[in-house]
Amino acid sequence: MRVVLAGGGTAGHIEPALALADALREQDPAIGITCLGTERGLETRLVPERGYELALVPAVPLPRSLTPKLLTVPGRLAGAISTAAGILDQVRADVLVGFGGYVATPAYLAARRRGVPIVVHEANPRPGLANRLGARLTDHVFTGHPDTPLPNAQYIGIPLRRQIAGMDRLSLGDKARSYFGLESDRVTLLVFGGSQGARSINKAALAAAPRLRAAGVQVLHVIGPKNTVEVEPPPGDPQYVILPYIDRMDLAYAAADLVLCRSGAITCAELTAVGLPAAYVPLPHGNGEQRLNAQPIVQAGGGIMIDDADLSAEWITATLLPILNDPERVVAMSEAASRMGRADADATLARKVLEIVSR
Incomplete structure (x- = not known):
């Protein structure tokens, strides 16, 4: 099985992704895991330190809300989607799990383009734009807060380091x-x-x-x-x-x-x-x-x-x-x-x- 995890920028996105990676490996050591990130986020240090493969996607900062400003980024976003899709093809991904942040938006759209199942985890009570978009593309939505307003959301808590x-x-x-x-x-x-x-x-x-x-x-x-x-x-x-x-x-x-x-x-x-x-x-x-x-x-x-x-x-x-x-x-x-x-x-x-x- 090949799993791609998309969550970068801050520890709030990266740590739950790495906790999930550890839990997947504990259940099946043969699972292949690739983490998507950008060159500007903490993932460039945290992911290799935990022993996981990191693949970089161009960072495309998006507005925090669905506004006309979104129209200013289609070119950069298209390039990031193509890069993410290439990574999904290269590793032959069976599933994409997104945790939010800059890298999650192109990852969700690339997975949708490739027909790869999408899983969304939102840690915060107020979801960011990336996860609001991702939640519209899948029925598999999980949250770390019981009152997070996302469609099809199931509250499970936030994946934490087993330590x-x-x-x-x-x-x-x-x-x-x-x-x-x-x-x-x-x-x-x-x-x-x-x-x-x-x-x-x-x-x-x-x-x-x-x-x-x-x-x-x-x-x-x-x-x-x-x-x-x-x-x-x-x-x-x-x-x-x-x-x-x-x-x-x-x-x-x-x-x-x-x-x-x-x-x-x-x-x-x-x-x-x-x-x-x-x-x-x-x-x-x-x-x-x-x-x-x-x-x-x-x-x-x-x-x-x-x-x-x-x-x-x-x-x-x-x-x-x-x-x-x-x-x-x-x-x-x-x-x-x-x-x-x-x-x-x-x-x-x-x-x-x-x-x-x-x-």
Whole structure:
């Protein structure tokens, strides 16, 4: 069987595609997998690192809505479709699975032209243009959010790395805290702002460091690879560990009792899959989908939410610190978050893809 995966640009498109690739290989190691991407996306690094073949298609940025601006890109889009169709021919694709992003639009149209079955997965509550187009070309549409407005959509969750979705967070706790130089018996707050960090979260957490320490809370703070800290908390106990980036997010989750973070689709899916409660700070820009990502979790009791403009050291002290110092509430929030999680979306989507090809 030959499977082509189309999802590029951001980790939100690439990671679910790679999680599906891993799940397909686990069910049948003989499956051939090719990932489509563009030369400008993170896939040029992430896909080869995971050991999968990457084929490049010209990037054709499209408007976010169906407007007359679409008429300005037919030439470039036609070239990208031809390139994608050539790749489908070359690998003799049995199915195309798209996750959105620049590469998905030409991939969907090429698959339609070649008669290759199309599967669409949309991680966000508000689907992008590529997946809205793809959903019109197939009956096989799956979503990571229960309220995503796409035709024929079936909610299955977001495919996640097995390293995270399959871990036992509680049993790894002591090992994980030791890995980061933290003490095993202290309440731990994990702070991060997505893959690139978030300055507002960094600023508020660092300003709250003295009060967190005074209350006996240790902190693991991922500031982002391009961010700097003007004044670091002085050495001492409890620990306040600052890192630019973490490769082992599974261990970061296992080390934590509570998280302060953005609410991207992947972040929300990972935290609920491992049963980790969070204080979500939705990105204040964009189309508001980060708020929609966190809302069901908060409503179920698995987290709380604070607007970016209202986040401060004082809010952390007044709102987050009492939660950290209430073990029963943390446990209740953990259980609520876990009930919202879908840890098996990778295997579920893999089974669906195999069934579609077999039919």
